[in-house]
Amino acid sequence: MDTSPRHDDDARYRALCSHDARFDGRLFVGVTSTGIYCRPVCRVRTPRRENCRFFDHAAQAEQAGFRPCLRCRPELAPLQRHWSTEDASAILAQQATRWLDDPAHWSDEGDATPAMERLSARLGVSSRHLRRVFEAQLGVSPLQYLLTRKLLTAKQLLADTSLPIAQVAQSSGFASLRRFNAAVAEHYGLNPSQMRRRAEPDRDRTLRPVAMTWCPPYDASAMLRFLGDRHLPGVECVDSGPALTLVRTVRLQHAGRIHTGWFTARLEPDAHRLCLSVSDGLHLALPALIWRVRALFDLDADPHAINALLHADFPAGDGLRVPGALDGFELAVRAVLGQQISVAAARTLAARLAERLGEPIETGHPQLTRLFPDAEALASVEPQVLGELGIVRQRQAALQALARAVLTGMVDLDAGADTERTLQTLVALPGIGPWTAQYIAMRALRWPDAWPVGDVALTQALGLPDHRSAAAHRTAQQRSQHWRPWRSYAVIRAWSGAHIPQESSK
Template structure:
């Protein structure tokens, strides 16, 4: 995949001097005079150029002996999503890095070496080859990369929650409290308790009433109103409450982490001036915060790199630079809603999904009158009476598709998580009754977070592109040819077309990734 133009160190220093949020997470700067590394948005006094060392990843800075800044907090930076098409090794390294960013990969298996073997098997290479490629392109070993991710996650929990240190260690993937304390002390020179005090974690009654609130950053531009409007048009009362005018999203959550189910609620408040999101969660979700943060980042597409995407799409979508691709907190829920949306309007699909929630959604107590149910689980819908589904107005073909999806997820033959293998998941989906190319691509676009999905045969997309959808296969071929110029970001092109921002090729230059 393409990425934005690589930055040299002089360009990075200019970005640091201007605190340019467009480059947040794309590099980190280590200050040799202090031994601290920062994000480019850090508001401390800018160090002299000769005192700066630049790194592509936080793990590189920590391997070089730098400690994270307690003011700009590198753990809050957007994740690196720079995919490269330079060579097979770069692609493999980026795929491995994305898999390792998932908190559910931070298992204790790293201690005995089995995790790297499973990762290499997943990627179809030997563990020796994976280590060599990862170090060549990322600059650190996979073990070092995971250790940094775990430590930064723990640092965030220590700063923003009142979780006991033992629970912070467990949530961050450490095998024992002793190992956790040792890792924090060795890397940061502080005990977990000292780090918590130094970062001013919420305390007393404030923490009790506010709940755990963490902050998640993004790179501008980001059109938060458009994102929330898209979600509001599809919201399910009882499960979601979206307020685009207030830049706020509420919803119920069910997470399965380590074989255990956790249920609760979240409130996401956009803070555009600071290019960040304030995420407040119920007490019941505190111990799985890293996994929840991961899913919220995917739901709201917080890790996208607009510089790379807009360099490809801006000529055809000049007013869509801030649009992102909405994801989902739960892949099964999104897949069911995609099936219900086949060949009907958004409003009709929402009505059917609402009936499903009212009939089988598990009740949940929350502080918000508008939130009181969870979306039905795969196990529940797999065992539902087809006649009862029919009574909700769901036709037989979609009944069969929903229950086939539910059974496949329940028995483990179908993975709809953000880290699922794309090719095998698409094949499995289309082998199910009632799941065609459009539905599979839509699920890939939102649940699998594939940036190059293309929902074949989408009438609204064809209309937005000015094509005659009545021509059938000919229109699909024409749309595919047109979209070839948008690879590898066709998912973003789809959202921009649906939003009505498509224009014929412009003669203006694409946005520059420079200062």
């Protein structure tokens, strides 16, 4: 049962008094006596009930005139993810928020079409209709939502990095320093330099990790084990033991530039927190990297809504999340390589590909020597080179068709992509079937309702007899309807062995 206090202010106040991390990101409280809004985990003295106004989103609190708390830092809260597969207005709003949350879409610099017009065109609706639906669903306009995301990102960069203020403005999607200064002053009543001084004036920001939080429960060990089983030597290194760390190289495009480097992500389960340390080359791309790391570790999932639907069938899986991807193209390549072979064999092929075609990079880590090859490298390589790596002809054709589709813009593998359109495009490519397309949607597109069609391990995990048969796959598909819109989470739980067979759960 979902214990959300979203529409009950008395329940929200009880959640605030308890400082319960399960409600982090799901509500914010504005305190009328101070003009500040906080997360429910804030450790300042709890305000009086009559001084509290409750909001579902930080953008609502800022629209109402409240400023973010400098202690609990609302910019660190998980992003809300409410999903629907049936309500057209809810689907449109969730598609819009996914696009607006991605820093790749924030800046209008170098693009004659403003962001809202690009978003409306992408969704196939008018700007007026989008605004009307968005305001009905979220209580703020798309522009107000976007401005809050940009301002909170800038606030985090001011607090956690030593980037010059002009670079903070650019990295946060502001077209000019003047516009940035004006927006900060109007919404927060301070200029950027004052915000930086008030954050933690005595703290050295040059070596400070960037923090991100999640809403518990979260099985950090399971997440690192999944990533560790699939890690690529030379590109990444995973410690799923006590350290709970991922170290890897990355290539990012942000604010019109390509940035390369490496980072360390360390999970701290007791604090419900991930700490991110980055190399110098990634400082200007921090917003994009934070966004992708949040997706990789699925930090913004709503475990309350998911567990309300899945707990009865997967009681041991409440803390499991769906591992994402830092780069959609990389994930798709690895999915194609993994067709009909073991995880270990697929990892071996991907490691050979990275070693042969990946750009060398100096990191100071002996385990990290390569960037994963991009679409251009894979599209231009001679097929026999792929054959020398042990990749069969059918996979060679699929990989190069995929790379060309990405280069031409025919297929979009970003987390905010239109899922149905991308699925249709993927299965039209040679060598990519429904299973591969759904797996890509689950991990790269962050689609919570993916279902890998015909997955033998899945039907076996669900305890279906003759699990390789078409009848078993049909039964699994029928049974999965009960788990919508969270079938991706059901898949991860079934693969992990958390499922109770249907007969036993009655």
